[in-house]
Amino acid sequence: MSEIITAGILVIGDEILSGRTKDANIGFIAEYLTNIGIDLREVRVVADDEAAIVEALDALRHRYTYVFSTGGIGPTHDDITADAVAKAFGVGIDHHPEVVARFRERFSEAELNEARLRMARIPDGAELIQSATILAPGFKIGNVIVLAGVPSIMQAMMDIVAPKLKSGVRMLSESIRANAREGDIGGPLRALAKAHPDAIIGSYPFLDEDKKPNTYLVVRSRDPDKLRDAVEGVKQMLGALQAPQ
Amino acid sequence: MSEIITAGILVIGDEILSGRTKDANIGFIAEYLTNIGIDLREVRVVADDEAAIVEALDALRHRYTYVFSTGGIGPTHDDITADAVAKAFGVGIDHHPEVVARFRERFSEAELNEARLRMARIPDGAELIQSATILAPGFKIGNVIVLAGVPSIMQAMMDIVAPKLKSGVRMLSESIRANAREGDIGGPLRALAKAHPDAIIGSYPFLDEDKKPNTYLVVRSRDPDKLRDAVEGVKQMLGALQAPQ
Structure with a gap:
């Protein structure tokens, strides 16, 4: 019970670094972690750049009990988080059959294009973070928890993943x-x-x-x-x- | 004219990591830098911990043209930014005579206690960032620009320091x-x-x-x-x- 559980946050997105979008996720996750007895020790914000993501992820995941990433899991070319995470862990990445099956229920054949299927790309061995209201799932691999960048979706994902985390003695x-x-x-x-x-x-x-x-x-x-x-x-x-x- | 000028931000403060205070400085500085043609490449948030500050500062200052830090320059025991910056640069730190002289004009003998004098501690060789409305100055040493954490003061400091920075071709x-x-x-x-x-x-x-x-x-x-x-x-x-x- 006296173990200290620590965390880092990795925010991924050019739009935060350009100032176009003001981040609201750091404050939310920080407060959330404090409330469940996890010590947030460090936050990094990096660009939509694979090398930068992999480097920050490796630094944080080896140092803290958990790493929470936000952003970069959408359907467009600048969404490269899942690939970067797979690369950091040295595992493969492919369309996850369970996600593809859910997409088939939701989208017509014409809608289920390559871009949308991109959101079903999940690193091998990762556990999905999803619910009926979440379209593109987040995932957990090792000690890294990959969340959406859109605040409402990120928050829904936190509620799903939080009960599964080790929690420490609350500060x-x-x-x-x-x-x-x-x-x-x-x-x-x-x-x-x-x-x-x-x-x-x-x-x-x-x-x-x-x-x-x-x-x-x-x-x-x-x-x-x-x-x-x-x-x-x-x-x-x-x-x-x-x-x- | 075609040089790319880059920057990192280092936010220092337990209150951001605990979620008690929601950071407003990252978004402001990000937008400010974009407007003056400086590319923000990375942000880190660390605790009021000397080793953590020095490590992050060293990583950022060797990688980017400029580093902007916010927070930790007040009068209390948890304000350790100036000391950490001096340590990172391997220089001494002492009460800056110009700042002490200004404090003597503003404060009575009784008010000018050790805590307030702490705000006059500036690393050797640093250039002050101050104005008539700024009580405790920020400073610039090498490529590191040390700003207050209180948003209104940080913003006034940015206006003072910005004209002195190299700026690149605007994005x-x-x-x-x-x-x-x-x-x-x-x-x-x-x-x-x-x-x-x-x-x-x-x-x-x-x-x-x-x-x-x-x-x-x-x-x-x-x-x-x-x-x-x-x-x-x-x-x-x-x-x-x-x-x-």
């Missing part, structure tokens, strides 16, 4: 509004972080309702007792700051 | 609404992409006003003639598809 967190400027609490906060090595204390400045600089302190730990101790420490520190001096 | 692009499903045009589109190797043709499915599957085709090239040729090709292809058969 607990508590957010405390400091009502103080970050620069005023940085010193005591550093001492506090040192005194609570089993908790992670993050400091996030923001402008409050009155446009005044304010700070959220976020305390995180897998151990509820250590979380409570650190939160208590933060509250005492803030109380001491606000007391008349 | 031109034209977006064409296909009024067709991606699966119906994938075949001819692949042939078209092959016939126009100096243009990049991207295909992006979306649901239109009537909730019908539709597709945007985005053609990109640095050469206006080649862009026009490829766009003409796309329009002819779409016209042929829509003609009665």
Whole structure:
């Protein structure tokens, strides 16, 4: 139960790098993984380029428990994720009979052209991620989970694959509004972080309702007792700051 | 003039990886770079961890013309970007006299504590990125540009640093609404992409006003003639598809 499960995300797509499309998947997956006790450690965004995809995939899959990729599994020439994944794993890739059979139910003979059949190309040995509402399936091969780039489809795929993943001890967190400027609490906060090595204390400045600089302190730990101790420490520190001096 | 200028982005912050904060900087910088003729090739997001920052920074700065980092330059213990950058470049880091002098004008003696002075720590040899409205400066060292994580400040810093960057021949692009499903045009589109190797043709499915599957085709090239040729090709292809058969 005390195993730490880690993950990386690989976002594939020229449209993100050109700024044409604003990515919404990183934030969604990040929050999702936190909620199921998986630590997201790294994200990479690369172009629709086989060498770049293979390199990033290999770096991430050897380093983390899971890798989630998004994008590049559609029917057009710029959708090369499945081929890149097969290449990274050194396995073959072909039209998956189960996917082709489903496509035959859905599409007429004229519609089932080479482009659409491309979405049925799945690396050998991969497990499909599909449902009645998902047209082109995602898949899982080894520790790599290949998801669609369209947010609604990606999210449906996450719901299918998540129950099958190993999950770790969930990271607990508590957010405390400091009502103080970050620069005023940085010193005591550093001492506090040192005194609570089993908790992670993050400091996030923001402008409050009155446009005044304010700070959220976020305390995180897998151990509820250590979380409570650190939160208590933060509250005492803030109380001491606000007391008349 | 024909030099290709490339870039990587390094986003630094536990809050992005935990999903607590949704990144808005990648999309902004991506669009900004496209507009000034710099090709964004890769993005990485890493935790507030010195080893992770140094490793990603070294990978990106040796590969691309420029690296833009965001986050981790505030006054608290989890702000370690400047130190990590100094370490990656193998240079010292100290309180920058010009920044300290500006802080003395802005802060009282009591306010100018160790935490705030931390924001004046700049790697040796770096050039400051600052203005009257920016409290803690960003900096540029070698080909690495270190920006704030708060979007409004990051954006002000981009405006200061951008005019000093080498810029390449701008990537031109034209977006064409296909009024067709991606699966119906994938075949001819692949042939078209092959016939126009100096243009990049991207295909992006979306649901239109009537909730019908539709597709945007985005053609990109640095050469206006080649862009026009490829766009003409796309329009002819779409016209042929829509003609009665």
